[in-house]
Amino acid sequence: MSSPLSFQTVARCKATDARVGLLSTPHGRVYTPAFLPVATRASVRGLTPEEATEVGASILLANTYHLYLQPGVDTVRAMGGLHAFMGWSGPMLTDSGGFQAFSMGSLKSVSEEGIRFRSHIDGSEHLFTPESAIGYQERLGADIILCLDECVAYGEEEARVREATERTHRWALRCREAQRSGKQALFGVLQGGVYRNLREESARFFTAQEVDGYAIGGLAVGEPKAEMYEVTRHVCAMLPEGRPRHLLGVGSPEDLVECVARGVDLFDCALPTRIARNGALLTGRGRIDITRARFQKAEGPVEEGCDCYACRNFSSAYLHHLFKAGELLGLRLATIHNLRFVLHLMEEMRHAILRDSFPAFKERFLARYRPTDERLRGEQKEKWLRRRGILGVGEGPGV
Amino acid sequence: MSSPLSFQTVARCKATDARVGLLSTPHGRVYTPAFLPVATRASVRGLTPEEATEVGASILLANTYHLYLQPGVDTVRAMGGLHAFMGWSGPMLTDSGGFQAFSMGSLKSVSEEGIRFRSHIDGSEHLFTPESAIGYQERLGADIILCLDECVAYGEEEARVREATERTHRWALRCREAQRSGKQALFGVLQGGVYRNLREESARFFTAQEVDGYAIGGLAVGEPKAEMYEVTRHVCAMLPEGRPRHLLGVGSPEDLVECVARGVDLFDCALPTRIARNGALLTGRGRIDITRARFQKAEGPVEEGCDCYACRNFSSAYLHHLFKAGELLGLRLATIHNLRFVLHLMEEMRHAILRDSFPAFKERFLARYRPTDERLRGEQKEKWLRRRGILGVGEGPGV
Numbered sequence: 149m150s151s152p153l154s155f156q157t158v159a160r161c162k163a164t165d166a167r168v169g170l171l172s173t174p175h176g177r178v179y180t181p182a183f184l185p186v187a188t189r190a191s192v193r194g195l196t197p198e199e200a201t202e203v204g205a206s207i208l209l210a211n212t213y214h215l216y217l218q219p220g221v222d223t224v225r226a227m228g229g230l231h232a233f234m235g236w237s238g239p240m241l242t243d244s245g246g247f248q249a250f251s252m253g254s255l256k257s258v259s260e261e262g263i264r265f266r267s268h269i270d271g272s273e274h275l276f277t278p279e280s281a282i283g284y285q286e287r288l289g290a291d292i293i294l295c296l297d298e299c300v301a302y303g304e305e306e307a308r309v310r311e312a313t314e315r316t317h318r319w320a321l322r323c324r325e326a327q328r329s330g331k332q333a334l335f336g337v338l339q340g341g342v343y344r345n346l347r348e349e350s351a352r353f354f355t356a357q358e359v360d361g362y363a364i365g366g367l368a369v370g371e372p373k374a375e376m377y378e379v380t381r382h383v384c385a386m387l388p389e390g391r392p393r394h395l396l397g398v399g400s401p402e403d404l405v406e407c408v409a410r411g412v413d414l415f416d417c418a419l420p421t422r423i424a425r426n427g428a429l430l431t432g433r434g435r436i437d438i439t440r441a442r443f444q445k446a447e448g449p450v451e452e453g454c455d456c457y458a459c460r461n462f463s464s465a466y467l468h469h470l471f472k473a474g475e476l477l478g479l480r481l482a483t484i485h486n487l488r489f490v491l492h493l494m495e496e497m498r499h500a501i502l503r504d505s506f507p508a509f510k511e512r513f514l515a516r517y518r519p520t521d522e523r524l525r526g527e528q529k530e531k532w533l534r535r536r537g538i539l540g541v542g543e544g545p546g547v
Numbered sequence: 548m549s550s551p552l553s554f555q556t557v558a559r560c561k562a563t564d565a566r567v568g569l570l571s572t573p574h575g576r577v578y579t580p581a582f583l584p585v586a587t588r589a590s591v592r593g594l595t596p597e598e599a600t601e602v603g604a605s606i607l608l609a610n611t612y613h614l615y616l617q618p619g620v621d622t623v624r625a626m627g628g629l630h631a632f633m634g635w636s637g638p639m640l641t642d643s644g645g646f647q648a649f650s651m652g653s654l655k656s657v658s659e660e661g662i663r664f665r666s667h668i669d670g671s672e673h674l675f676t677p678e679s680a681i682g683y684q685e686r687l688g689a690d691i692i693l694c695l696d697e698c699v700a701y702g703e704e705e706a707r708v709r710e711a712t713e714r715t716h717r718w719a720l721r722c723r724e725a726q727r728s729g730k731q732a733l734f735g736v737l738q739g740g741v742y743r744n745l746r747e748e749s750a751r752f753f754t755a756q757e758v759d760g761y762a763i764g765g766l767a768v769g770e771p772k773a774e775m776y777e778v779t780r781h782v783c784a785m786l787p788e789g790r791p792r793h794l795l796g797v798g799s800p801e802d803l804v805e806c807v808a809r810g811v812d813l814f815d816c817a818l819p820t821r822i823a824r825n826g827a828l829l830t831g832r833g834r835i836d837i838t839r840a841r842f843q844k845a846e847g848p849v850e851e852g853c854d855c856y857a858c859r860n861f862s863s864a865y866l867h868h869l870f871k872a873g874e875l876l877g878l879r880l881a882t883i884h885n886l887r888f889v890l891h892l893m894e895e896m897r898h899a900i901l902r903d904s905f906p907a908f909k910e911r912f913l914a915r916y917r918p919t920d921e922r923l924r925g926e927q928k929e930k931w932l933r934r935r936g937i938l939g940v941g942e943g944p945g946v
Contacts, residue, residue: 223844479875
């Protein structure tokens with residue numbers, strides 16, 4: 149089967165593993181490194197497709213788990229597929245639903261057959277198998293689809309991670325087998341936790357398969373950042389040059405810069421849109437909390453020089469007011485600003501790599517950008533994982 | 548003082564009291580009959596100023612009560628006034644805050660001095676006097692401002708309504724006296740409940756004053772529709788031709804048509820945007836509930852032929868999904884559709900009056916449009932008024 153995807157490297161950084169690539173899909177081209185805004189339930193968090201284009205999105209990610217539960221994959225198919233349903237004519241990627249079955253629903257059990265979980269909406273029981281995960285994604289109709297994988301939390305023992313990694317490999321073979329249409333590119337999902345030997349095995353396994361690209365799973369699930377960066381570097385170094393690499397669920401500005409430097413081409417993350425809803429806005433110096441009293445009469449935009457719709461048209465004081473008053477427009481403007489910030493950062497990185505000045509750009513960006521405190525972040529992440537049942541009582545990195 | 552407003556009648560219906568007028572304000576012109584979308588807290592319910600223009604809005608209304616509490620009139624003034632603050636360059640009107648002090652806050656007392664109320668946000672105590680209501684509106688800086696009035700609920704005895712009407716007249720004189728800037732047009736607010744003699748007195752009083760237009764208050768507060776229409780007709784007939792008439796708080800499609808026929812030029816109402824948030828969408832045949840199962844796979848737009856952004860771009864099935872999934876974009880699309888429906892209806896009425904075919908248009912529209920059941924509406928309205936403390940236990944039309 150010839151791939152519906154083509155990927156070529158356009159430029160390489162001499163000092164780091166950063167690279168610029170051109171990904172061609174049936175719905176158009178994507179310059180990498182690229183960030184995929186999440187259109188979880190076939191909508192980019194309050195934005196229209198035109199607005200997603202305006203902030204600079206060239207490819208979107210939608211979640212199979214959510215769309216399977218609501219409105220159902222058959223409804224999306226009946227409406228002409230995801231692109232027609234949501235009015236997005238550019239490239240799209242769907243995940244397999246596996247990660248959400250862990251993180252959103254109440255996970256019941258993982259067996260060789262698949263992942264059994266309860267719906268977070270009505271508690272009903274469901275099963276994702278490698279075959280059904282592919283079938284659902286074929287009905288949704290994205291350009292790129294993912295193999296079903298088993299994700300384990302940080303802190304699990306090697307034997308447990310090995311079990312999940314090897315199952316993920318067996319499932320990948322079943323996924324490939326289950327594919328009926330040649331119009332969608334299939335990405336393998338690499339596992340292996342923070343264990344180098346398992347990561348190597350997973351990279352070797354998928355490199356030997358006929359997959360169109362590689363998604364790196366099982367990271368950003370509670371491990372320290374330094375470890376996440378190191379595993380990312382290690383995995384990318386083992387993957388062939390000619391296919392795209394997608395680091396799943398990573399998207400804070402500093403992580404994007406660090407992981408582009410380590411050879412990642414594609415990213416997706418709910419973070420920019422999720423924090424926007426709480427009034428956390430991204431700037432070159434770090435996050436600001438627009439609800440703070442100091443913005444009450446702040447005449448300037450959220451960030452001087454930002455070309456987003458919110459910064460071009462409104463004062464920080466107005467955004468502050470909209471959040472205080474609970475006005476929907478506040479969420480929209482914050483979402484637009486944060487997505488534009490991240491997508492503009494990707495543009496800047498592509499340009500820096502093309503001009504062979506990526507290391508200097510990286511240094512300048514990281515010197516100025518103050519990340520959210522890692523300890524606090526770790527605690528928030530753990531709370532999040534625990535609330536969603538990924539970590540049980542007495543489990544996890546903070547215990 | 549010469550008026551900052553001019554109003555001229557462009558065409559009159561031969562069979563009804565409907566008329567087309569041209570209202571000129573310091574921020575631009577408005578063809579009447581016109582509907583003012585409510586930008587309660589300096590934002591049209593999730594829409595940008597450009598979207599408000601795109602749905603056909605030419606003038607907006609903002610609420611002094613809400614802006615006084617959050618972000619505060621001094622903040623708005625410091626940010627250059629309402630227009631600059633919210634990025635709307637067209638005409639605007641602010642109400643006096645009196646009605647919201649009744650309906651939103653917990654009304655404490657009305658005395659000759661003014662209206663004492665508790666904030667619905669933090670319970671703090673505040674006083675609106677005729678003088679402060681004007682001062683606040685001057686700091687907000689709308690093109691048209693309103694006199695402070697005392698509104699009473701339907702079902703009150705004549706003596707009580709007379710008291711409120713006469714106090715409203717005394718307050719109007721204090722409002723005129725308090726005006727410092729000649730740049731804003733001042734509308735009187737007529738009261739008198741459903742009592743013809745009191746309505747006549749109020750019309751006579753305001754006709755004798757130097758006001759730039761007439762707002763009709765104290766209607767749509769629980770009285771039967773037939774009574775509301777009759778009072779509206781009666782009041783309009785007593786007002787001079789050369790000044791605009793604004794019916795406060797009225798805005799269901801059938802009411803707009805009926806009241807244009809009775810001589811009203813301006814309307815405002817939260818209804819189109821409020822019901823949109825519950826998935827109630829306006830169509831030529833009446834409201835539909837987009838969350839109903841029958842829209843799950845409905846391929847067509849909400850209304851065939853509608854030129855709004857939502858109907859031009861998305862299926863009913865997609866809107867259904869967005870509401871089911873709780874996606875913000877659903878609220879936006881519904882708000883856009885409902886505002887476009889109402890603003891397009893105003894356009895159609897203006898064109899019909901200009902072509903001298905308004906009676907036929909009215910008949911055709913009302914024959915097709917199925918209003919929400921009046922009994923149900925009355926009950927909803929009463930519940931709403933009661934919840935906000937306008938009606939006490941054992942009071943009101945339903946008792």
